[in-house]
Amino acid sequence: MMEPRNRVVRVRRFGGPEELEVVDAPLPTAGRGEVRVRVLASSLNYTDVLIRRHLYPQTARRRPPFVLGYDVIGEIDQLGDGVTDFQLGDRVADMTVLGSNAAYCTLQADRLARVPAGLDAAEAATLILSWTTAYQLLHRAARVQRGQRVFVHGAAGAVGQALLALGRLAGLELWGAARGEHAALIRELGASPIDYQREDFTRVLPDGFDVVVDGIGEDGYRRSFAALRRGGLLCAIGYSAGVQAQRSMLSILMWIARLYLWRWLPGSKRASFYSINVMRARHPAWFREDLERLFELLDTGAIRPRVAERISFDEVAEAHRRLEAGGLAGKLVLCPDLPLRRDGTALH
Template identity: 70%
Template sequence: MGEPLNRVVQLSKYGGPECLRIVELPTPTADAGEVRVRLLASSINYTETLIRRHLYPQTAAYRVPFVMGYDIVGEIDEIGPGVSGFAIGDRVADMTVTGSNAAYRVLKANDLTHVPADVDPAEAATLILSWTTAYQMLHRSGRAARGQRVLMHGAGGAVGQALLSLAKLAGIEAWGAAHGRYAALICELGGHPIDYDKEDFARVLPGGFDIVFDGIGEDAYRHSFAALKPGGLLVAIGYSAGAEAKQGMLRALANIARMYLWGLMPRGKRTRFYSINAMRARHPEWFKQDLGYLFQLLSERRISPSVARRISFDEVPEAHRQLEAGGLQGKIVLCPKERE
């Protein structure tokens, strides 16, 4: 008998969740420098709804159909020639952007981070994109120091929740801006809640914030820039407001360019755009180091990532609908062996 077929979530065309198809493809084999993993967990991220809608710059040139899946925790079941440091049965993780909503996936051995055997694969998967993004924004891009005051927009989302938790761990005072229903959660994570519907975040802290992390990009980041103290830093990480308003990608990129121009004005304030993929390309060793540190924190139970639901392949389209509707307080994670 040959290899089993590989069940995957495939994007048949750009558009809504109905464009996602569950199909069976030939199972890949590991080539030189590669390993094949059996999927244990792959988190479903809001970023993937942008990929699906053709609003994500990094995948804008991709031609459909292709397999979805931004990250993966898997168990090695095949090792290609020339690979050392890994064994059959090892648990590993990688951030792939696409291709990991699949029962089997081939990965480059040099890109992998070991996953401790004592951690839950679903919890580990939540760390790959959202928590590593939060950690690198806080410590690599923002270089936040103990005692500083920072503001996180969209604090009820996955990255926001992670940043509040990591800020508390590092002795950084954090405010979380979100809609009022997230206030209790923000307090639980150690942050000070700011209700978008009732408060002007630019006036909450007299003198302004040391750092503002903005993953929304509303009004081309103008209001976030105003919330900074002199010499403060705006770290922009996305443009979900533009995506929700169905603005085109060129408009979103123009807003980012405008943010950089504001940073050149003589106000003593600075701007920086953070991309986890761009930082990984420049500093691949940082990505593995930071993700490995987060896995260590998880193993020691010093952090507690939230898994809202564990789903099967057939439930992925509905998970995209739930992400776009908002209101989730944890990650949806594809865990096929648990659910099928």
């Protein structure tokens, strides 16, 4: 029997999408406590753009070449020594941060979440980073209560859509900032749309929001903090404005540090930076619980994440350009098994 072929998406040097390359790689072998999976789906996230451009603190010490891939849905095809909780053929999920934009990869067995067999792999992959982030923001970080008023920046993005969908399930009153053309989507998700190019979100509620979730960081989060009511919470989750403005990692880290200084300002407003990786390191059981809860919601049809497009290896660089341009109303998902047409384009 012919040995399977492994292909990976590799960053050859820090920079733009042109620095990505798809190359053949050795087939990995599961070590002790590991499993090897055949990758069924691996999302492309804006975080991958930060990693590629050397603007992501967690991977700042890594030097190219290395393989991208923040999350993975895979089917186990090899068990390492000491692995007893899984069997060949089981479908599993993990948040890898690096290494899963590949045809095959190895994973630590004690970090895996189980994936119900009937789920669409691409839809399931969208839940690992974006939807788990949204779930933990609402229920672990902000600890929202029914009826609270929540404002979401970037509401048409993957995390934004998840926040609105899960917020509606939690009984929240929601507003979402997005481009004008996404207003219908925001309404469909149960929120009041705010066109950030034409409207001032700080004037929407004179007495302020209970929670503002900001992954943009425009003006260093100052306006988001100003839009809070007394006792409100700003949850910062990203800094895409700083990335687009070509800010250095040092200046972005200073933005984040300032959030914690704002806690000492009079008025009892609060601010913090949420990191799914920090949360997982502190509470590893929460990550598995929350992700498997999301898989249940997907399995029952209570949530339906949007997959903007399923892409092949050959489309990854262009997908990164689309991520940087913004405006996607769903997630781009790499599906290694996706066949190619004769002209080299993927069959979706």
